[in-house]
Amino acid sequence: MNPIITAFTNGIKKSGLELSKVVVVSDIPFEPEVIKEIGVDFFHVTRGRAIAFGTGLKLGNPDLKIVAFIGDLMTLGGNHLVHSGRRNMEMLVICVNNFVYKEIAGTLAPSVSPGFSAFSTFERPFNAPHLANSCGAIYTARWTAMHTNELANSIANALDKRGFSVIEVLAPGPNFYKDINQVNYELLDFYYKNSVTKNNVDTRNVEITSEEKIVTGEFTDKEKSPFIDTYNAQLGKILGDKFIPLGGQSGRD
Amino acid sequence: MAEIRFAGYGGQGIIRSGIIVGKGASIYDNKFSTMNQAFGPEARGGACSSQVLLSDTKVLYPYVTVSDVLVAMSQEGYDMFEPELNDKGILLIDEDLVKTKPTRGKIRSFSIPSTRLAEELGNRVFANVVMLGFFTAVSKLVSKEGMEKAVADSVPERFIEHNLKAFQKGFDYYK
């Protein structure tokens, strides 16, 4: 079992959630054996669209706990990230950042800093926690895949919260989800050793650069009314008794 | 079968007029009617028009080709749609807002100071309803009763009385 999945499983256990109510949506195909082992429902969708698909699942059945594992978060999924943050859609996004597109000959992702590669990294990278925080996420964190305990705690904390949460996990790349044998230990270790944990720092200061150590930790933790509560409050105000709120006795026929 | 065109500018209730006539005919008179409105820039101020097709059987072709009745509440609307009017058609204008050319063919022309009459009733927003009363009396295409029900059904409850009064005023103007 690979470290992120282990952390995820432990995180769910710590949060005390009922496994069957957790639905994982991902644009990365997990191995079916892994899903069976965790015991959650799993949807593998077109790349970048996991948040949008998860939004539908959540509003179709507000009792579900949605976790979106995303590779293409800041590219194809960018607009979904921005607006789900704004709405505070109740969902945990785990952004698995390996800096490359694994099957496309190592094409680099928009989170790579200048200096990592001589040819293609002259553009400014995205700083994922800061992006998420700016969009309105109520919880942001970053860990490397080696921070299994910290990551598990972080996932448990995020699952406890009602709102849009984003955890960035730095992972060492190709075929990470398949099995442990394919994990690039050297790189994994490199990330871990080159990281420093600073909780509650301003997300503006957690950009990953080639010169400085990678900052890990829990950065954002605030409370804000989640989408469904805001929706129920607003429409309840307008429609009064005629309104059937979402969740609880909502119209699941 | 009758093809009706309402023309004016945004804010005069041109589209609502089309809806009221269509509703009066198809819901209260049990005829068939199709109403189409101009969308796009014209629906956001400026020139505005709506079209209603009335028939005893299902309306097939959905647009006005040659109108039997033209209700013009602006000069621009008149200029634009007068050529479309049937030689034997009926022309209704707000006389304070539209200057007509000499009539052609056997077109019957009727004028009413609908906006002025509405102002006398307290608000110029009733101009289109005054015009609808006049239209009902002149054209006899939709029953007065049907039109009154459609008017009442198309405005907020607290304004029903005002609107029906305006309608009656337009209806009575035709002697």
Added chain:
Amino acid sequence: MKANPRDVNSGTYYMDGDVAAGYGALAAGCRFIGGYPITPSTEAAETFARIAPKAGAVFIQMEDELGSIASIMGASWSGVKTMTITSGPGYSLMMEAIGLGAMIEAPFVILNIQRGGPSTGVPTKTGQADMMQARWGSHGDYEVIAIAPDSPQELFDYTIKAFNLAEKYRCPVMIMSDECVGHMSEKVVIPPAEEIEIEPRRFYNGPKEKYLPFKPDKDLVPKMVKAGDGYNLYITGLIHDERGYPIKNQIEKGKSQKLPTRRLVDKIRLNADKIIELAEEGMDDAEVVVVSYGISYRVAIRGIEIARGKGIKVGHLRLITVWPFPDKKINELASKVKAFVVPEINYGQVVFEVERCSHGQANVVLVPHGGAGVHDPDDIAEAIEYAAKEKKKIRKVIEWKTRLEKFVFEGGYKLNK
């Protein structure tokens, strides 16, 4: 199953087609619409957003059409009936995920109020040029169902039918209406709930451990469960087996040939007779048959009346469902009649399907229209007249030169040599 009275706003109304579709969706039991506003479809979404909260349903304005279509698939698998509403450019964006919808067999409905295209085109005027996009828009092999209503009343009725078909066959169902019908106001009767038949979801209710999400019933459609009910679902857009597990590797290694796409197309093709709804009139002694759909059907009736006035025997076949295409019916007619006349608001889409199914037996005449309006019935009448007179077998689609084409393009463009 009858509709829930809470969802049905029974009564007699004077409303436009878009609004009627919004009412239809709720009456059909739709519980979730994710959409993004676009002319000329917006009124449908507005209507649903206004009436849905009183029935425990929800409308969300998503960030874009890519998100809209993804969200309704998610909602579909959460156990509710779903739809999205769009037009032209938005419809193009949705193509990405329609293949996913077909693959994971999520029942959902797309309402496309077609407008003039391509690109931004003519946002406020009508068109019928998305018909082939509806059929082939997403990559890969799949089948869809598409319905073309001709009036606001039908936008109410057929929206319900679209939901019923989506639930029955678990495939994307498109309501291919257009601006003219969407924006025209007519009388619409919303019947009492007990008169509205709705198709319930095909829920599985056997033992949990035996559930296979993609194991088909006799009609080739599998049963569904809800996410979050403890079935340990694995649902993917990758090619998969009956458990839903990817078989990409087996296929790549040549260990399996059993592509699920076979069933995805067969579940529609083999059930086509049950899905297809047609209307025909004046067929008995027809020499020419007009094949039409949507708003062009209404306009064609007038053209037919003119042609009949001249003594021409002409029948009218209306495609209420355009996809799957009524191959059998067209082929059968082709052996009996001289010609087909197909008026559509594009430069030839469904007409090529008619030609394909005619197999060279009858002439096929296209009455084209570039969009932003409907046909002149006289053009259709003249095309019928020509088709009745033409004695030669012309082995290609004959494009009728309409007045508009002659006027605007002076008989058509020519290449300079």
